[in-house]
Amino acid sequence: MANASADIDIAQLSEEQQLALQQFTAVTDQELKDAIPLLQRCQWNVQIAIARFFDGEPADDPIAAAPPPQDIRRQETLLNGLASPRSSTSSSRLRRVEAAPRIVPQPENHVTTQAPLILTLLLAPFNLVYSLFSKFFRFTGWLFPPLTRLFTPGRTSTSASRRGASGRKALNVRDTAARFIREFEEEYGENRLPFFENGYAQAFDLAKKDLKFFLVILVSPEHDETTSFIRDTLLSQEVVDFIRNPDNNIILWAGNVQDPEAYQVSAALKCTKFPFTGVIVHTPQVSSTSMSIAARIVGPAPANQYIVKLRQAIQAHVEPLNRVRAQRTEQQATRNIRQQQDSAYERSLATDRERARKRREEAERKAKEEKEALERAQAAAKHAENLAQWRKWRASSLPPEPAAADTKDVVRISLRMPNADRVIRKFAADAHIEELYAFVECYDVLQSGDEIIDVHEPDGFEHEYGFQLVSPMPREVYDLKAGGTIKERVGRSGNLIVERTDLDSDDEEE
Template identity: 30%
Template sequence: MDALTATQQHALTQLQAITNGEADVAQSVLESVDWDVQKAAELIFDTAPIAGPSVTPRSPSPLRTMESLELDDSRQGERQASRSRSRRAYSLMRYFPSYPTSLLSLLAYPLHLISSIFRFVFGILRIPIPQLRFASLNFYRPLPSGPSDPRSVTDRWVRALEEETGAVCISRAGVTPAGASSGTDAGPSSLTSRPGVSADSGEVFDEGRKLLPDFTLGSYEEILRLCQREAKITCVILVSEEHDDVTEFKSRPRSTLTDPAFVKLLHENEIIVWGGDVRDKDAWSAAQKLQVTTYPFVAFLALQPRRGTRSVSTSTNGNSTSTSPTLTILSRHQGHCTPPLTAPTSASTLTSHLTSQLLPRVLPFLERIRTTARERERDRMLREEQDRAFKDSARRDRERIQEKIEEERRKVEEGRRREEEERLEKERLERERLEAERQEGVKMEWRRWSRRTLVKPETKGAAGAIRLAIRLPGGDGRTIRQFSPDDTLTSLYVYVDSQLIPSNLSPSSDPVTPPSGTLTGEAAIESQIHAPQSETEDTSKAAADAWWDFKLVLAYPRRELAWAPHTTLGSIDGLKGGTQIVVEKIGNGKSKERGGSASPRGAGAASPTGITAQNDDDDEYDTESD
């Protein structure tokens, strides 16, 4: 290769890019056509023989050899033209010769001889061995273009068959005109019939169009598994373009593959049809397993009872049953398809064989298998339905149990929450009660201090004195006292408040100093009553009511004497000359608490100032003359 010129190296590179082949093969082909890349490509892809003896390098151009074959009779010309059309439609999956050198052929011959001997011996002993590809001195390799999976290869072969025969598969007969074939119509490959609209056999076959069997796409092993799973008859069709009988089998006007009676019989009996060209790996493997010797080849396979040694098992009722059936080759047909009435692969021979022998013998057994399979499937579905119902029932029971557990948990949590709320509420009420008692105790200390310090002895007969008759609340009687006009409203409230102190608290034990603060006199009381300056008048009145816990009301005309600091009694209208004042407790539920179990002053009891309380039967409108 180092001795090649630049032009020759460029031509070699171009041919390798086109064919993706080896350098020595491409060089041999280019040398045979005087380094013409176009002729070399045409030689490889269009006119290269598919099988046969190897081509010696530097031999005369294969194009000239093909031209010499065109001088044959007209029938041979028709066969050659049909074969050319098939090769063009099948160009994506062909093999081309690799033009081995003499040294490689010499090295391959001993291996070919040894493999043939091993195959012969192992074939007699019926020992399966791996297939060794040394059948000839040619070295084949598939073209790298296009997908190589079995389904795609089978689909390409069926498309090429449709183009060559001008027919269409049954499954597409209802939507595609006869003779049309395209990748769009075919749809994706699958392990079922070719995609399309299922057509009724009576309507399709009466139209007179050319039809092909409904080929199933997939590998040979997948077809066998499908045949076993569905318990149906399988028809395997294998062809080879190197045999002249294949053209008669496929493309003759009344060929086997397009014969209406044969195609209709396959379709009506739901026979699985699979085929291929032995140039493909999967079809070649099927041919080796079926021990094909010539082409075209047709074989029918189906499940059958085991022959020879049979293992028998006894059921509960005493009947004996054999083991599961095995896949069996029912019949093999190979060779020429003419004349139509006696040829082994003609349509009439195959149709007669199916109707008179194979179908009557095989279909009852397959129907029993399918019936048994349907019963097993029905039992399986029934068990699945029972299992599903049991699982659903168990799931519902679990859900109900879980709901009850959740409900109990919610109840427990709700009870704990209520107990916690009640506990917190009790603690709050207890704190409020203790705080109220503390405040009441502090307030009582202020009241007793006020009674000792701010309630002055009464001065009778003073000029301008104001005589007030004070009726106490709760039937505790009334008291009469004279006040000076210079006395303040605070002194009046302090006096009334001192009358409400429980009698068990002796005046002699009253404190002499204020409980808190540095102020003395009425200013100390006013400092305890006053609300902050920022609060309104209503807020100040509420603070005063909360401190005194009572209000003073003139009897007639009824008018409240609201407490106010620094207000003298002489400046209040209605008090001059004396009057009747009624003490009304503010409704906050503290009257009993303030009064205790003992009355502040009973009838006839002596007041701290020595004024005698009047009986409740006295007229409450007494004048000063009383």
């Protein structure tokens, strides 16, 4: 069934099966060729498949399909065909590998739901009778303890698994580990043992992830050999150095079976005698996710024998772990190279994008400048055209110079033009000062002698004089905004200088 499932097209799976496959691979990061057979063996139940992925599939699971006989025969033929006795010994050891369970302590609090009010009222008489009988049997059990064990044989194990053998308060796994380490140091003094300060399941998962040896030690204070084992064996310098040696890759977790978690671990590992030591390790030769019990050390043992048994268990499984480590290192190196290539590609792509952005901004800036320059040129041309039309229109509207005989109502003005020419002209005494400014503005048009016919004022054009009239001594500016007639502002005669006021703006435009 597993061989057939490896060739299944994902498109042939139903929508629920595809969803289950997606959830399973997202949690476990397993390949599709391995994920589909496991989900099929679990009836496409994602929770069961994830639990088996992390805990390992039990050998007697009725749902899980047995391994193909052909693979077993091939493995036995290859193992039996090896000539060296060491290979035959290792093959027999592999056949005796026992799966190690992953234990998660059961929660102490159970969620209860309240029954409806009508049902509670109907069952109230039965609850009262049950309460009276339970109190009576509890009192009888207190008087005669053997009767309690006779009528409730399974209650002792259940209650012990929940509250521990000594009724110790149940804590979370991290606090339980801290309490064990604190009591251990209070009883046996400070030590250098690297206890894992968390739960069994967390140490189990860490050992599987980092391919380390998981050393489990379970002790019971009620056994007489516990103190001698800890003082003479576990705390001996040789054992401490062996456990702390980083080359051995050991994660040490210890527990007191009076605690609920350690009690559940002892029941799952089938401990028959304390103190108990178990070596759990990942066995890739069995399955890509399996954790197995490599060695059991039951009861006390001298320090040298204890180290020999631990070293034998480690040496028997170090070679497969090294192969997996090498494979993971190669995969990690390949992944790092791919990440470096992706990072270099992203940097190159970012550089190209930045260059393209700068080129685009530069092109937009140049286009904007050209557009603004064209608009300024068009505006200047339009302004010059309107100014020339306005000058012609204003020149046509200027009154002629008064005759020389009318000396009483005539003002004689001498003007020094911006080109240093001296111009003398007579104006009517009651003429507005703006007429003097208009004469200066339209002097070139008047001097040209061109006939001005049918010229009107340009629409929407607001003319502004780009000069001012100033008397040299004493200096006085005859501002146009002050208004008044020429006689009132200048007098009957005057010498004026035409000073340009638009030269600064012209220089800025240039």
